[in-house]
Amino acid sequence: MSTISEILSSAVGSAFKAEGLPEDLGLVRTSDRPDLAQFQCNGAMQAAKIAKKAPRQIAESVLGHLEGDTRFSRVEIAGPGFLNLNVTDEFLTSHVNAIAADERLGCPTVENVRKVVLDYGGPNVAKAMHVGHLRASIIGDSLRRLFAFLGDDTVGDVHMGDWGLPMGMLITEVKREQPGLIYFDAEQTGPYPVESPVTIDDLQRLYPVAANRCKESPEDLDEARLATAELQAGRPGYRALWQQFFDISVSEMKADFSNLGVEFDLWLGEAAVNDLIAPMVDEMKASGVAEMSQGALIVPVSEEGDNPELPPLMMLKSDGAVTYGTTDIATIEHRRQNIDPDLILYVVDQRQHLHFEQVFRAANRAGVTGKAELEHIGFGTMNGADGKPFKTRAGGVMKLRDLITMAIEAADERIEEFGLAEEIGTEERAGIVRMVALAAIRFADLSNHRQSNYIFDLDRFIRFEGKTGPYLLYAAVRVKSLLRRAGDAGIVPGEILPPGDLERGLVLMLDRLPEFIQAAYERRAPNELCEFAHTLAQEFSTFYQNCHILSEENKALQASRLALAQLALRQLLLVLSLLGIQVPERM
């Protein structure tokens, strides 16, 4: 199903074609000047160069071809050659009724279904998730939902950091604390105890200790490096101990992601591709893609025109251990073997851009990508009020869990303050508080363009006024309430009638959903979805303010307006679901 803009583009495009001009000059879009027209086309001014004629003259000719078209209520030329277009209310009506009858609310699916792997989240074994994981998780999760909605075959992979130096540091640190464990006896090959010798709290306590120790002492760092290399080489005790770290960490992560409402299809990490590395490295050596340099195995990735040269990708360090570049390449190989994707999206901090440039080039040289296009979806940092990366009051890194707790407390206060949900039971109320908190966090994050840094200001995000998640929840809940009341009174949504001045703005907005979905998809930009949700909610509020539905005496008009409210709700709920925001039944 096409949007009105697309339908009009086709009509105006034909008119340009009839004039011997390129059809795509007929592109019609929503007007920048709603006071002048509903839609506009700027093609005549672009055509002026090609045709070497005055733009207004071209516009006149094009307009001539549109005269018999009954869909237009008014077509005129303005300024240097803008075509200003208005459509009839009858045309608007037939279109909006078609949207209401469409399960997908007017949104098409992609023509060519692609298999798309989304790599996001990136939590680390043994480390508590912190605010830095927030963006990776919710942007990736939202893009996965969006791609899936448009019909792509999506696979979300959490891609844990579970295989690098931190693992070696932890092994040596546990050894320091509990040297007698069977895991450290090089003569032993198992079996090993089922019970873990450490808890998640132990890991989270030990990791910073180990990291500090390695920072201060080169000897300790060497020891950790050795342990890392031995782990990766397959030393049984270390593998068994690592498995314990992994298992207790994953259940911790799952709890965190579940709190955030973020979902994955695959829970793989760097370790999962370890067995692919040796053969892959051999082949890269044999083919000459990889070469030795200063005792390490590298893949040169610099290309003609780079200024300066791009540093090579490190495949094996001089101690034989792999780096995250190695596992990234092996992960691509793994995905090709098991999934064979058309596209892999890496939703990772913008600061890693150079790294991904190296990885993508090396992967292409090594020929491991198959048919997959590789794309880094970078994002900016979340900052504190001072504009610097977000910290706790004490200056440390804030845990994700603490952030969510803060948001829940703030949501609880706001709801209390406004005397909301007073007659709602404790359990349901707790659910509402949680939904408000998550809507606040997710909407605030996703409504910023992903590439830019933003300032985390919970007091602002949690407000019910303005461009916030809670405002949208409120808007949606209000419509739900309206529909419930209408249902109780036996009023049912009917055919949408030609809009009057009170409805037209809402109707025009309801037509634009596919345009925003498409923009979000093409640019991997969830903020387009936020923009639509907010504007639609505002248009609805205006309509709601001016049109009292339940007391409307004209039954056909009442049924029509109720249908508009229902359609607005369906679109709002759809877009919020793509943002990963849940809406309560009441609040």
Add this chain to the structure above:
RNA sequence: GGCCCCGUAGCUCAGUCGGAUAGAGCAUCAGAUUCCUAAUCUGAGGGUCGCAGGUUCGAAUCCUGCCGGGGUCACCA
């Protein structure tokens, strides 16, 4: 130092196929509620789009230089 990103209203941010009078939210001011959740809506004020050039009929948008901020530059991830 090289390279990348950013600089838009008092504040927080949208605005990348170049288009008309640069938008939104907050804050400020003036209004609206016998009625479906006013946590809302209507209106007003507020801008040399960092600075200076260039390309173009037309530049926040493209190009060059400069100023300011952030990031990054092989054996951490």
